[in-house]
Amino acid sequence: MKKFTRFDGVVAPLDRANVDTDLIIPKQFLKSIKRTGFGVNLFDELRYLDEGQPGQDCSNRPLNPDFVLNQPRYKGAEVLLARRNFGCGSSREHAPWALEDFGFRVVIAPSFADIFYNNAFKNGILLITLSEEEVDQLFAGVEASEGYRLEIDLENQRVITPDGKALAFEVDAFRKHCLLNGLDDIGITLQDEDAIRAFEQKHKQARPWLFRQPA
Amino acid sequence: MSGQTLYDKLWNQHLVKQRDDGTALIYIDRQLLHEVTSPQAFEGLRLAKRKPWRLDANLATPDHNVPTTLKERAEGNSGIKDPVSLIQVQTLDDNCVEYGIEEFRINDPRQGIVHVVGPEQGATLPGMTVVCGDSHTATHGAFGALAHGIGTSEVEHVLATQCLLAQKMKNMQVRVEGELGLGVTAKDVVLAIIGEIGTAGGTGYAIEFAGSAIASLSMEGRMTVCNMAIEAGARVGLIAVDDTTIEYLAKRPFAPTAEQWEAAVADWRELVSDPDAAFDKVVTLKAEEIEPQVSWGTSPEMVTGISGQVPDPKAAQDETVQRSHTRALEYMGLQPNQKITDIKLDKVFIGSCTNSRIEDLREAAKVARGNKVADSIKLAMVVPGSGLVKRQAEAEGLDKIFIDAGFEWREPGCSMCLAMNADKLGAGEHCASTSNRNFEGRQGYGGRTHLVSPAMAAAAAIAGHFVDVRSLPANDATHAQEA
Numbered sequence: 124m125k126k127f128t129r130f131d132g133v134v135a136p137l138d139r140a141n142v143d144t145d146l147i148i149p150k151q152f153l154k155s156i157k158r159t160g161f162g163v164n165l166f167d168e169l170r171y172l173d174e175g176q177p178g179q180d181c182s183n184r185p186l187n188p189d190f191v192l193n194q195p196r197y198k199g200a201e202v203l204l205a206r207r208n209f210g211c212g213s214s215r216e217h218a219p220w221a222l223e224d225f226g227f228r229v230v231i232a233p234s235f236a237d238i239f240y241n242n243a244f245k246n247g248i249l250l251i252t253l254s255e256e257e258v259d260q261l262f263a264g265v266e267a268s269e270g271y272r273l274e275i276d277l278e279n280q281r282v283i284t285p286d287g288k289a290l291a292f293e294v295d296a297f298r299k300h301c302l303l304n305g306l307d308d309i310g311i312t313l314q315d316e317d318a319i320r321a322f323e324q325k326h327k328q329a330r331p332w333l334f335r336q337p338a
Numbered sequence: 339m340s341g342q343t344l345y346d347k348l349w350n351q352h353l354v355k356q357r358d359d360g361t362a363l364i365y366i367d368r369q370l371l372h373e374v375t376s377p378q379a380f381e382g383l384r385l386a387k388r389k390p391w392r393l394d395a396n397l398a399t400p401d402h403n404v405p406t407t408l409k410e411r412a413e414g415n416s417g418i419k420d421p422v423s424l425i426q427v428q429t430l431d432d433n434c435v436e437y438g439i440e441e442f443r444i445n446d447p448r449q450g451i452v453h454v455v456g457p458e459q460g461a462t463l464p465g466m467t468v469v470c471g472d473s474h475t476a477t478h479g480a481f482g483a484l485a486h487g488i489g490t491s492e493v494e495h496v497l498a499t500q501c502l503l504a505q506k507m508k509n510m511q512v513r514v515e516g517e518l519g520l521g522v523t524a525k526d527v528v529l530a531i532i533g534e535i536g537t538a539g540g541t542g543y544a545i546e547f548a549g550s551a552i553a554s555l556s557m558e559g560r561m562t563v564c565n566m567a568i569e570a571g572a573r574v575g576l577i578a579v580d581d582t583t584i585e586y587l588a589k590r591p592f593a594p595t596a597e598q599w600e601a602a603v604a605d606w607r608e609l610v611s612d613p614d615a616a617f618d619k620v621v622t623l624k625a626e627e628i629e630p631q632v633s634w635g636t637s638p639e640m641v642t643g644i645s646g647q648v649p650d651p652k653a654a655q656d657e658t659v660q661r662s663h664t665r666a667l668e669y670m671g672l673q674p675n676q677k678i679t680d681i682k683l684d685k686v687f688i689g690s691c692t693n694s695r696i697e698d699l700r701e702a703a704k705v706a707r708g709n710k711v712a713d714s715i716k717l718a719m720v721v722p723g724s725g726l727v728k729r730q731a732e733a734e735g736l737d738k739i740f741i742d743a744g745f746e747w748r749e750p751g752c753s754m755c756l757a758m759n760a761d762k763l764g765a766g767e768h769c770a771s772t773s774n775r776n777f778e779g780r781q782g783y784g785g786r787t788h789l790v791s792p793a794m795a796a797a798a799a800i801a802g803h804f805v806d807v808r809s810l811p812a813n814d815a816t817h818a819q820e821a
Contacts, residue, residue: 139665140658141537141637145777148757154403154422156377156429158490174783177422206658208538212572212775213756215375215474216489226587237541238473295505296359306489309386312499315355315363319501320707322354322365323392332594332602333367333466336394337459 124247128307131274132201132228135191136265143212144203144239148221152177162224163199166192167239196269204261205232208247209250210239219246229275231282235260245308248276251292277303341612343509344576345544346736348484350610352467354373354501357519358559363501367466369493370452371398371439373430374758375471379494380433390437394537397461398434398441400449402758406748414445419608423759450724450750452540453477453691457561458726460590464579464606474774476567480560481587482579482609484544487568507574508618513519513549516625521808524559525693525772525791527551527581527623528566529631533641535621540572543619546611547577551625555635557586558697565692566774569638578610632678632804633776633789635666640776642807644676650674670776670786671766679804681788684767686718686799687781688709688745688792690755693772694723696730698792702772703736705796705807711744712802717724719761721753745799770798 140204150165167175170192172185176243185195192200203222209232219242230243231251245251253261262283267273274283277299280287283291301308312319327334342350354363376398383390389394395468403423410417415431418424422670427444434441442448446453453474468485470476471493478485488502496502512531531547532539545567552563560577567575584603587593620689629643638665642649651663651782667674672681682771688694699722711718720740722728729751731737735810737747754761763769763785772795776787790798793807809814 138543138661140662143637143775143777145756145775145780149779149783150756153374154420155756156381156426158378158381168779168783208571210540211537212568212777214379214471214472214475216471216491219489234538236490236538236540236571238487238568242491245489245491250350258812295361297357297361297503298360308503309388309495309498312363312503313493314503315501316499317497318355319363319365319391323500325785326352326365330465330602330605332598334394335592335594335598338593 124305124307127247127249127277127302129227129276129278130201131272133197133199134202134204134261134263134265134271134273137191137203137205138262140206141211143207144210144218145212145217147210147218148215149175152173153215153217158220159224161221162226165221165225165307166190175258196205201226202229202273202275203227204258204265206229206258207233209235210243214238214242216246219243219248223248231258231261238329242260247302249275249302251282253282253290253292254274257290318333340616341614343611343615343617343632344482344546344578344609345464345484345507345509345574346615348465349506352484361505364467364494364504366469366500366502367395367455368454368461368468368769369396369496370468370470370475371396371430371493372452372472373400373426373557375401375490376433376493377429378425378490380499382494383497386796387772388498392437392658393438395500396439397456398430398439399449399455400430400444401754402756404444404751405759406428406751406753406761408749411445411749413704419760422820424470429741438626447725450727451691451694451752453565454695454727456721457481457557458724460593462607463587463593464583473567473568476573476575477561477565477691479564479567479576482577482606483582483741484574486573489499489691506814510543510572510621511617512545512557513622514551514621514625515549515622516551518551518625518628518719519808521793522630523791523793524538524562526628526631528563529633529641529789530628530640531633532566532570532638534623535570536570536738537637537639538562538571540567540570543572544574544576545570545572551605552577553580556697557582558695561695562692569774579606579717620773630791630794632806634670634672634678635663636669636776636778637666637777638660638774638789644678644794644804644812646678648672648676649677649698649705663769663802675736679806682714682803683798686715686795687751687754687761687767687769687771687773688795689717689721689723689771691782692774693792694721694727696727699727699731699736700773702792702796705793705810706743706800707739709743709800711799715799717746717797718744719748719754721748723749724750734764734767754781756780770795770804772806
């Protein structure tokens with residue numbers, strides 16, 4: 124995982140609540156056995172006017188001109204601004220893989236679904252929860268000025284607007300540490316290998332039926 | 339000090355290590371694997387030269403991509419016409435062979451939807467932690483197991499370490515008190531709950547379903563309720579262990595036998611919330627007020643009773659909801675204030691990890707018996723949740739009832755719940771579906787899903803539009819829940 128560094132990026136507004144992971148990446152693209160290449164199919168049903176197929180060359184597909192990510196002013200966006208309960212539904216990690224592959228590093232919304240929240244951080248994407256009012260203000264800001272950018276300062280847990288206003292956000296210490304240092308969870312967990320083995324031994328003694336195989 | 343909730347007990351029994359930063363290492367007893375969310379996890383293991391921690395904790399079966407016609411299934415994996423789907427299923431087979439993980443392959447009679455297979459085999463037991471790269475893993479909470487969906491990175495993490503990094507959730511209790519009316523099923527209960535608390539109502543919580551109406555449900559019904567906890571935003575749904583749980587588990591292949599059975603049962607009896615346990619939030623519904631439910635929109639919270647109507651977006655509580663409702667009506671091709679019973683249907687799907695167990699098929703068959711699918715319905719299909727469910731249904735003659743009525747009787751898999759195989763809706767088609775999600779495009783590009791119970795789906799297939807199962811002749815739906 125790449126280290127998450129302080130950066131300043133273009134913001135794309137997706138003015139929609141309950142954006143589900145089926146919408147982020149439709150099921151036909153889940154057939155891939157790779158982790159990469161999902162970016163061209165991010166928001167496929169909103170982004171294109173036809174039905175997409177896995178493995179298809181997307182460069183000639185008809186684009187939906189009304190969809191934000193197709194509008195020139197949001198080209199190269201790295202920050203996605205959305206409404207409440209972003210990422211609900213299926214546990215597919217293909218959703219953060221698609222966001223990351225497209226180029227998004229941050230999603231800002233008033234709330235996120237639990238499984239998506241976990242999955243995003245494991246792929247180096249920072250999810251920032253701000254209040255409904257703050258999100259409203261950011262939508263107004265993006266709407267009002269072309270090329271609207273936000274500075275994301277994870278170290279100090281602040282989003283800084285173009286007029287210099289800092290919006291504070293919460294993020295748990297462990298996820299922040301992993302993101303800032305680009306750390307692999309499994310390696311960290313395996314440092315506790317002895318503790319896991321000791322637990323497993325005790326657990327098996329207390330409840331042997333949990334370890335049983337059919338005859 | 340107040341007592342512990344069921345969730346607290348399960349958490350404490352699996353806590354390997356609590357870290358200072360608020361995260362914890364939780365031991366995982368069972369991981370279920372399927373072809374869609376596991377290939378990248380195995381690839382990750384290979385790249386890092388890691389081995390699975392404990393092979394026998396894992397059980398695999400292909401379900402999302404498998405075709406459901408007998409003709410295709412007769413050919414095994416070669417019957418999968420879509421080459422990309424085929425690679426995915428073969429990759430699961432290859433990974434299970436390479437690492438030595440038990441798999442029920444495409445034509446093993448025990449194959450099926452992971453969330454049907456696990457409980458059916460007794461591979462899901464009370465007091466277990468159960469994970470799977472699938473959000474509907476909440477299903478297994480019906481057994482008093484701590485079960486939730488995870489992403490692919492976490493699948494790899496569990497394979498490599500037998501643990502999950504987790505943070506403790508808050509406790510919510512949803513009580514459904516009283517007696518359900520005739521023709522009102524577990525599916526209606528959970529849809530009514532989602533309608534009440536919303537699709538984000540359970541975010542951050544483990545929900546324990548309780549109350550007399552929940553206690554009266556069979557294990558199949560309880561699985562239906564816990565299955566859709568995720569549609570209320572909660573990763574975890576739970577129901578306390580009682581006699582119904584224990585009776586279901588006796589003699590299942592993975593369940594404890596003779597010498598261990600008594601000890602296990604004694605242990606499982608403790609898997610209930612203490613009477614003085616404190617919940618962060620409690621929601622109560624009256625069973626008598628729940629009628630058969632039908633979703634009208636593109637989120638499971640967009641649901642109403644069969645006697646209701648499609649809402650007018652103008653009446654919504656705030657602007658965000660108003661916009662969502664307007665967009666939903668446009669996508670669904672519905673009018674404000676349209677009566678639910680006036681919604682005409684094109685297809686009917688009875689299946690999915692929510693409603694494809696034997697009891698679900700019995701309920702649907704009672705409605706279908708002696709009737710005919712309406713001419714206006716292009717396809718009505720019944721997809722059993724596993725090979726064993728299919729076999730049982732056939733032993734009871736349910737397949738004949740469905741076939742005589744004009745339904746297609748298929749082979750087990752996820753099928754049209756998410757349409758990763760060939761079973762899908764065409765653009766603009768309305769479907770009465772016993773599945774769990776009515777998102778845009780979920781059952782096929784441009785498809786329009788209405789979530790209902792198996793009895794309501796069967797009744798809709800016969801009428802060609804939604805009807806109240808409670809209004810059908812006495813030998814049909816009013817007996818539908820006796821099974």
